[in-house]
Amino acid sequence: MSKTQKINAWNVDLYIVTWNVSSKYPDASPLTNLLGLEKNPENDNHQPDFYVIGLQEINAQPQNMVLGFFKDDPWTQRFKEILKERDYVAVKSEQMQGMLLILFAKRKHILHLRQIETEYTRTGLGGMWGNKGAISIRLSLYGTAVSIVNAHLAAHDHMLDERIVDFNQILDNHHYHVKMYREIFDHDYVFWFGDLNFRLNGENETTPQDIRAMIQKDKLSELLDRDQLNSVRKEGRAFYQLNERLPAFPPTFKFERGTSNYDMKRRPAWCDRILYKVRADAYQNVQLSIEQTSYKSHPGYTISDHKPVTSEFVIKVFEDPAEKSIEFAYIPSWHIGEDNSILYTIPEGFEENDGTDWIAIYRSDFSSFSEYVGYEYTARVDEKKSPRTKNRNVRRSLRLEFSENIDLTDGESYILLYFQSTGLKGVTGMAGMSNVFRAEKRPPSPRFEAVD
CATH class of the missing domain: 3.60.10.10 (Endonuclease/exonuclease/phosphatase)
Structure with a gap:
C-alpha cells in the first residue's frame, strides 16, 4: 500500500x-x-x-x-x-x-x-x-x-x-x-x-x-x-x-x-x-x-x-487496495455422482501459486475451515480448455473439474471457497467464495430399449 x-x-x-x-x-x-x-x-x-x-x-x-x-x-x-x-x-x-x-x-x-x-x-x-x-x-x-x-x-x-x-x-x-x-x-x-x-x-x-x-x-x-x-x-x-x-x-x-x-x-x-x-x-x-x-x-x-x-x-x-479476490461464475447446482466443472476468474495482479492453491467444497452453514467435504488443487485445471499464462498482470478465466467421487447429500446446500497458498511455509488465506448452490442427483438417462 x-x-x-x-x-x-x-x-x-x-x-x-x-x-x-x-x-x-x-x-x-x-x-x-x-x-x-x-x-x-x-x-x-x-x-x-x-x-x-x-x-x-x-x-x-x-x-x-x-x-x-x-x-x-x-x-x-x-x-x-x-x-x-x-x-x-x-x-x-x-x-x-x-x-x-x-x-x-x-x-x-x-x-x-x-x-x-x-x-x-x-x-x-x-x-x-x-x-x-x-x-x-x-x-x-x-x-x-x-x-x-x-x-x-x-x-x-x-x-x-x-x-x-x-x-x-x-x-x-x-x-x-x-x-x-x-x-x-x-x-x-x-x-x-x-x-x-x-x-x-x-x-x-x-x-x-x-x-x-x-x-x-x-x-x-x-x-x-x-x-x-x-x-x-x-x-x-x-x-x-x-x-x-x-x-x-x-x-x-x-x-x-x-x-x-x-x-x-x-x-x-x-x-x-x-x-x-x-x-x-x-x-x-x-x-x-x-x-x-x-x-x-x-x-x-x-x-x-x-x-x-x-x-x-x-x-x-x-481497506487494503492490494487485496485481490477470485470471482466464481454462477453455479446453478451440483450433480451428485458426476464430474462437475466450475469456472472462475483470476483478477489482474493476483499471486496464484501454481499447484498449491486449492478450491474446497463446504456445506453452506460451515463453521470451520476444517469442515471441507472435498477439494481439488488448481494444478488440475484443464490446460486445453483453460490455457495458463505466466503473465500475472492480465485477468484470466480458468475451468476446473471436480471428481464424481465427492460425497454430497441430495438437496443440501453447499459453497466453494478458494484458498491461496503464498508458497511460504504454512501461510494460507481464503481468496474467493462462490454462490450457495444445491446438490442434486439427476435421474438416470433412459436406456435405449426402454424407449418406444
Whole structure:
C-alpha cells in the first residue's frame, strides 16, 4: 500500500478469552457468559467481530492428543457450538500439548483474512518440552497485520527470572514467514495473553492469609504495587513493549476447585493477563488506534484453580487496495455422482501459486475451515480448455473439474471457497467464495430399449 494513498478505515471489535482450565473438561456451566453472550442468540446485546480463545492446560494426555487428529477437543467443540449459531467461523487454531488457541470471525469478514500462519515455541525443560511456551496466529486483517500470542510461562513465586527467560526465548525463536512481518513486534497490532504466571513480590513478607485479607479489604492497588509483571515492565526486563490496563479484579489464582475460595497453599496472584500493542503511526495515510473497552475476570467459573479473564478491544482497520479476490461464475447446482466443472476468474495482479492453491467444497452453514467435504488443487485445471499464462498482470478465466467421487447429500446446500497458498511455509488465506448452490442427483438417462 502506498504510504500516501487515501483509504477507507473503520473499527472492528475483538474479544479475547484466556483461561488455564487445569486439565478439566467443560462442565455444565454455560460458556455464553464467558463470551459476553446470552443463552439465546436473539437476546445478545452485542456480538464482536472476532473471538480469540486462548486456553492453557487442556487435557493433553497421549490418547487425547491422538484423538485430536480426528476430531476437535471438547473445549473447541463447546465454543464452536455456541458461536456457530451466531454465524462465526473458526478460521484457524493451533495447539501445543496443553495450550490451545482458536480464532473465530464473523462470516462477513472471512474473505478479508489473508496470509494466516501459526507458530509455536517450547520453553519447558530448556526448550525441549511444550508444557510451557507460546503458540500464536498471525494474519493480515483487511490492511493491518495482527499477531495473537497465547503464552504459558514458568510457574512458582521464586521463578521470576525463568519467566523473563521464557519471554525472551519466545521472542528469539518465534519467527513467521511473511515478508515484513517476521517477528511478533513487526505487526501493527499485538495481543499477548495467557497464564503468564507472574506473582507478587515479598514472598518472605506476606503470607497467603495476608494477601487474602488485603483482597477482602479491597486493597488491590497495594497488592498491584507488588505485582511482578508491573515491576519487570517498568524495569524494561520483559513485556515493556506492551500495554496493560491495571486489573480492577481480584487475583485469579489459586482457588480451591469447585469454589471461589482461595487455596491457602499458594499466595494469590494475577497470573492470567491480557496485554496489547499498536503501531499507531505505521502508515502516513491512516492513524491506527486501539481502545480496551473491558478487562475482567469471571469468578463464577469454578472447575479450575484459575479464573478466566476476558478483554474486549476496538481496533481500527483499513481497506487494503492490494487485496485481490477470485470471482466464481454462477453455479446453478451440483450433480451428485458426476464430474462437475466450475469456472472462475483470476483478477489482474493476483499471486496464484501454481499447484498449491486449492478450491474446497463446504456445506453452506460451515463453521470451520476444517469442515471441507472435498477439494481439488488448481494444478488440475484443464490446460486445453483453460490455457495458463505466466503473465500475472492480465485477468484470466480458468475451468476446473471436480471428481464424481465427492460425497454430497441430495438437496443440501453447499459453497466453494478458494484458498491461496503464498508458497511460504504454512501461510494460507481464503481468496474467493462462490454462490450457495444445491446438490442434486439427476435421474438416470433412459436406456435405449426402454424407449418406444
